[in-house]
Amino acid sequence: MSNGKSQEGRGPLMLDNRGVWVYVEQNEGVIEGVSLELLGAGRKLADKLEVPLAGILLGDNVRELAEEIIFYGADEVYVVESPVLKQYRTESYMKGVILLAEKYKPEIFLYGATPNGKDVASAVATDLSTGLTADTTMLDVEVEKRLLEASRPAFGGNIMATILCKKHRPQMATVRPKVMKALERDTARTGRVIEESLEIREEDMRTKVLEIVKDVTKKSLADAHIIVCGGKGMGDERNFGLIHELAGLLGAGVGGTRDVVEAGWLSHDHQIGQTGETVTPKIYFAIGISGAIQHLVGMKNSEIIIAINKDPNAPIFGVSTYGIVGDALEVLPILIKQFKEAFHEKGGEVTHA
Amino acid sequence: MPEKFDVIVVGAGPAGTSCAYTCAKNGLKVLQIERGEYPGSKNVMGGVLYRKQMEEVIPEFWKEAPLERPVIEQRIWMMDKESTVTFGYKGLEWAQEPYNNFTVLRAKFDQWFAGKGVEAGVLLINETVANECIVEDGKVVGIRTDRPDGDVYADVTVLADGVNSLLGKQLGFHKEFRPDEVALTVMEVINLSKDKINERFNLSENQGCTIEIFGDSTKGNLGTAFIYTNKESVNIGVGTTLSSMIKARMKPYDLLDYLKTHPMVKPLIEGGEAAEYLAHLIPEGGYHSVPKVAGNGVLVVGDAAQLVNAIHREGSNMAMASGKMAAETIVEAKKKGDFSLDTLKEYKDKLYNSFIIKDLKKYKDATHTFENNPQFLRDYVPMLNRAASKFFTVDGTSKKDKQKQIIKTMTSERGTIKLIKDVYKAWKAVK
């Protein structure tokens, strides 16, 4: 079954590759937020290495997005357009990306850690026989050796691991959404657009996309302005009801830590952290959460973080804007009562804006 | 068509595994069913493994079993609120082969032991609950598990399903326990560095120590507390009969908390981190509580047969010995091709002729004696402490006078006649 492809990319180690690339994910002509964030992060790396930053754009009739990519920080945009690229498919997108990478040889190549971003990156890394670091949350470069330092929380622990790819190029990483900061859109920026064409016919495609269904009923946690998140410190499933109650009053989303989801108190789509959602709401309540890195990476960029925990040394207080050292089971009922008084006394219902 | 085995063993604790292992070693086709995620996951034991009975199942097991430390010192504390009188023995002959006993972590040890069974040919199935025995024509012919297509048959079914043996109850072998027949033991594993353990318990490398505590550890309730040293952790626990707990309106965890903060105990475990908390029922009924242990196609072993010596805190050794005896009986029955009570009652005879029942018989009244005479722990332990304090305090009184004073206090506190009666009662109970 082997196609023998895996050997091709090896041979020369391509250490003379230059340039920082960002895979720009667009869906139906809209650029995903994580791609803009990566242009911001990539800009810093490119400046340190004194190389251009390029955006990689694939799709059907997407050329006009190239300008946007430049406004958000790119010096160059490589565009591949084709009708077979109308919807994402590993087969066609991978071929487009490999074509560009083999021809223009970047040294660093970043992808958003979305389903499609991870999918294409994994395939590309296999063909280019290069290293790919998954779900990174910190990026830096060691300029002298031109090494990408891609860091991510190590399994389970309160510790980060920096992954290096010393002898293979490009150095690739997928990056968690909502961790990096996008630059301000600057329409004064200019850049170069390079177009390439892909020779694939629809008849040769093995995979067809029959239907795309946007699930609008299911409001994503990522869109909530306020999130109330509870941890194992809530004790048991019944006490966790207090989290639901407070969230209900605030019109907030409910989140839980990995422990809570594994204990079955919440379904997986409410999990916040490295293996769940990354969220950046305006107000984030962290209740009964000690603050393992695995959780912190999923919420620390929230605007206001209010933490309640018994242990004054809990790491959650390190990232919190306001902290309360106390028993959540004591504080929450009082908070709920006071909230009802403060808002409902005015005779109205609280609804979410 | 459900499969048929020679033997089904329900439970993978020391009794069940000792039985399953011995049967498999003798060429029988054995299925062993464990309800936990793995053997040991549901087991709690003070953590002392007796060498002799284990050795009879697996010779020289200490060369490969996951043991913590060989016990070279056994201490007994008679503890009062701010003092303790210590008896004990430390012997270096216990620090070398063949050893005397060991501290173990059950989760590790039981898994290893069950693994030996699997090596010997036992088919071990975890996460499966035996809901009932299948009984046909007055004979146990197999079990019904909680799984789909869950029936399975055997010539002999061995119940090693623990103190609260549901299958034993289903067969009418067991009655519900009286609260004074069951002790509740709560314990914690406290992580502590090797150096700290060696220093605090006065041990050298790879030496272990056990402390059994009477008196204030149980707030005068009937029961004992214990501290055992593992490699890098300490087991601390306390057990008392349900009935005394009900009488004293105590919760088991309160008792453990009380023990951990007791000034005699606290320095030993200070700075340690509690890693696990476990609670477990232990049959304490002794000789009076042993149920029917054999029937047509069925045998009962270990805790399920209430084989625990409450006074000496032995359980796993009896479990293993009984498991082995059951296996030997089954092997003989297989040769005869008869699995009726007539043949299987041989197990009962073995049991009653062994140290197990003899010991249980010897101490058969001990529990009740102590239960009905709380003064043994409540009054005499403090008295003993006061006596020791007086004796060892240097205050210019001669030793002879001190002894006089001590006797005088004791007799005046409880009265001479009563005291003599109590001593006689206690002596009778444990002689």
Next chain:
Amino acid sequence: MHIVVCVKQVPDTKIIKINPKTNTLDRRSAPAILNPYDAHAVQTAVSIKEAAGGEISVLSMGPPQAVDIIKKSVEIGADRGYLITDRAFAGADTLATSYALSKALDRISKEKPIDLIICGKHAIDGDTGQVGPGIARRLDIPPVTNVIEVSDINKDTRRVKIKRKIINGYELIETEMPCLLTVEKEINDIAYSPLPNMIKAARYTPIIWAVSDLEDVDRTQLGLKGSPTIVGKMFTPPKPEGGHMLDGNADDQAKQIIDILLQNKELFSVN
């Protein structure tokens, strides 16, 4: 239908503890388990087998003890299992892992052609999700990641319809067999295994292969040698400064939170 499920042995993260002083894993108390996503992958194969017939093989790479997760897979309903284990595989990153597994799949497909390969979305000890797509690439078959439903399998046309999770929804795609799926947990519930499966698994001895049992293997692509990525360093991130601690009793503290909420009233609308 011949379905192969790739499975991995991982430490049980529910039980695993972190030593707070060294920040490393305390593996003493962590038993190894079948990666939960892979259990769902095996269950997916069982459902397909029930509907379309065929047989299920599982494949794992790992230490010799990983036979346990193959047995676990047999409990769920796999017919047989292969473990590739060899010192030469040690230290593999995702690239070297997909290479080794693809070589084992080559051998399995020679014994019996493969129609479908199923993997879990990712392993809970690495969370990368890169091995599945890597295998598909090496075998040059279509990958379908983040699968939440296998809607239709047509054995005659050899095409399958699959629902795949994407940002804010899902897509229904059709592809040809053989293909490789990576499944989400929500694709199914693991059924409680029947007793005969449990007995079969307890008896089962997995097939074990070393590197020398595989054909056309370029040893430089295996294990540590074949892994372009290495762990450069481990570090505890600099402690953020932290915020303002709210004092007083629970009443005072709750009041201060209400004040914070009032300052951000734009987030609510009070009718």
